[in-house]
Structures are given as structure tokens and as C-alpha cells.
Amino acid sequence: MRHLADRADRLLLSLNRFVCATLLGAMATLVFANVIGRYVFGVSASWAEEVARYLMIWSALLAAGLALREGAHIAVETLPDNLPPRAAIALRALVVAMVGAFLGVLVWLGLEYAEFARLQRTPVLRLSMGFIYLAIPIGAGLCLLHLLIVLPRLVRPQTDEEKVHAAELGSAL
Numbered sequence: 477m478r479h480l481a482d483r484a485d486r487l488l489l490s491l492n493r494f495v496c497a498t499l500l501g502a503m504a505t506l507v508f509a510n511v512i513g514r515y516v517f518g519v520s521a522s523w524a525e526e527v528a529r530y531l532m533i534w535s536a537l538l539a540a541g542l543a544l545r546e547g548a549h550i551a552v553e554t555l556p557d558n559l560p561p562r563a564a565i566a567l568r569a570l571v572v573a574m575v576g577a578f579l580g581v582l583v584w585l586g587l588e589y590a591e592f593a594r595l596q597r598t599p600v601l602r603l604s605m606g607f608i609y610l611a612i613p614i615g616a617g618l619c620l621l622h623l624l625i626v627l628p629r630l631v632r633p634q635t636d637e638e639k640v641h642a643a644e645l646g647s648a649l
Contacts, residue, residue, distance in 0.1 A: 488625075489545075492618060535610065540616075545622040565631055
């Protein structure tokens with residue numbers, strides 16, 4: 477069963493990383509091409525800035541779960557590190573529960589907001605703003621999924637065996 481969970485986890489990680497890299501690459505290519513077009517050929521695509529902005533929004537929100545998973549978000553560990561082990565675990569569990577609740581609310585409100593904004597259109601391309609705002613609940617949902625996957629590592633200290641397993645899982649990608 478653990479093997480199947482590890483495969484699903486690797487697939488999620490690979491897919492999430494691929495989508496984020498693709499969005500970032502597309503955004504960088506688009507901005508670079510538009511700058512070259514503007515300053516070398518005197519031609520600028522009016523839609524390039526709008527598309528780049530929305531690609532940035534999507535990539536940032538989809539990558540938030542990857543950052544959470546790697547421990548790249550800001551964290552203050554002074555209090556848990558100085559508490560007795562059981563109190564530190566309880567505090568970390570409380571923090572993870574609060575983050576999970578916040579992400580759940582963000583998914584719910586993000587869906588409502590995307591629905592509310594679906595009839596609004598972007599200025600240049602006339603895309604539905606609902607599609608743009610869908611990045612919020614999808615990104616928060618991915619972040620929640622990543623949070624659930626790394627939950628044991630966040631709440632309690634890892635054993636040496638778990639650290640080795642996590643390192644092997646990360647290096648396999």
C-alpha cells in the first residue's frame with residue numbers, strides 16, 4: 477500500500493512541477509519575445525502583458541503547495557523547538573490544523589469568487605475572469621493536498637528511516 481501511495485505522490489509532484497515549469501517558461505518566453513519585438517522591431521503585442529500577468533498568478537498559486545511541501549514558506553520554530561516533545565507536537569498539530577482550515581476556507585471562498593467573476597471579462601483578450609480566479613481554489617486545494625501528504629513530517633519529528641525515505645522519494649524525481 478505504501479508503494480502505491482509513493483507512486484501517487486511522485487506523480488502528483490511531477491505533474492505539479494511540470495505545470496509550474498511550463499507556465500513559468502511560457503511567461504518568460506512571452507515577456508522576452510515582447511521586449512525584443514518592442515525594442516528591436518518596434519512592434520508590441522497588446523495582449524502579452526495580460527497573458528504574462530495571468531500566467532504569473534497561476535504559477536504562483538500552483539507552486540505554493542510545492543513550497544509548503546519543501547518547507548520553503550516562512551516558519552518560526554523557536555517556540556516548538558524549546559517546548560517539551562509532547563507540547564511541541566501538540567503545537568505543531570494545532571498550527572497544521574489551522575493552516576488546513578484556512579486552505580479549506582480558501583478553496584470554498586475561491587470557488588464562490590470564481591463563480592461570481594465568471595461574467596467579467598479581461599480587458600484585452602476578453603477571457604472570463606472566473607477562469608483567472610479559479611487559480612485560487614485550485615492552488616489552495618493543491619496546497620491542502622500537499623499539506624495532508626507531509627502532515628506526519630510537519631507534526632512530529634522524523635525518525636532517521638523516515639528522513640532517508642523522504643530523501644529517496646525526493647531524489648527519485
